[in-house]
Amino acid sequence: TKAHSGRSGTDPHAVVRLLWVKLLVVLLVVEVVVDAQLICWQAIVRCQDEPACHLAYGQYLAACEGNLRGTRRQCPSHCISALIRLNHTRTGPDLEACDCAQDPECVRAKQAIEPCLPRRHPSDAGGIGCTEARQRCEEDGSCHSSLTAYLSYCGQLFNGRKCSSRCKATIQQMLFIPNGALLNRCVCDGVERPFCEVVKENMSKLCSLGDHGGHSEQPEVDDVYEDEDYDPKNDREEYPDPHSGAGRLAFCLPLLYWPLARILV
Incomplete structure (x- = not known):
């Protein structure tokens, strides 16, 4: 009876083989998750x-x-918002990190949309x-004051x-x-x-900052040629106290995101 029970029982070699197969599957899954794109x-x-993700991808x-087709270079705010929504889904981030595998259309689309992606340390x-x-x-503290x-x-x-000359001086102080x-x-x-890009463009056109010294041959030329309806107080009264609730909201606006590289050449 014992012999009969042993013959009808589970083959220990089959069990070992099954365990090895399961282990290999687990290792393959780990390798794909960790190493492969x-x-x-x-x-x-x-x-x-x-x-x-399906919904967010359609919105994106x-x-x-326009960006994906190559007919638009700047990133509209609704495109950036759609990218952020897509990135907040479970599988959305994979679309940014995926490998095009030499697909030319995929490569072109990635290159076209890359400037619109939020970034920290490019x-x-x-x-x-x-x-x-x-x-x-x-x-x-000092930078916040500026x-x-x-x-x-x-x-x-x-x-x-x-x-204005005062605006220029503030920028140069920064x-x-x-x-x-x-x-x-x-x-x-x-x-x-x-x-941010609009402000950068305005600075490039309106602020002549060729040096860091804050001086020019005609330092007050912008004050001499004021607009007739321009009130100097507007520069201050147009924006709220930065320590108030409205002021803190204003600090979140892109008007403060001003790269200076293009205006210093």
Whole structure:
């Protein structure tokens, strides 16, 4: 009977083989998760299987259509918002990290949309994202004070009207503060990137900062040629007290995310 029981029982060699197979499967899964990148078409399939990612991916395609087709260079705010929503889904981040596997259309789309992606420390840039640069500046007492002055004195610059001598002096003062210098190298990023780029363009057109000294042959030329309807008080009264609730909200606006690299050449 014992012999009969042994013959009808489970083969121990089969059990060992089964355990080895399971172990190999586990090791393969770990290797894929840790070492390998998903191919982008696989990432898209996974995204389509997740309802939240499927919805966010469709919104991203619609919002960023111009960028993906190569007909638009700047990133509209609704495209950036769609990217952020997609990245907040479970499988959405895989779409950014996936491997195109030499698919030319995939490579082109990734290159087209890359400038719209929020970033912190761009490895291929000489600086950091303006979002992080602003946060570091606000945590520094002297830099935060300069940001407050910048908000107070550069209202006409934000509106695209003028760059007053006081606004210029405030900007130049920022260049000599260590954390303010980060704003010189930062790259417009995040949800506020389009507005950051508008301010950068206004500074490039309106602020003639060819040196760090704050002096020029005609230092008050912008005050001589004031607009007839321009009230100097507007630079200060147009924006709220930065210590008030409205002022703290204003500090979150992209008007403070100003890279200075292009205006210092």
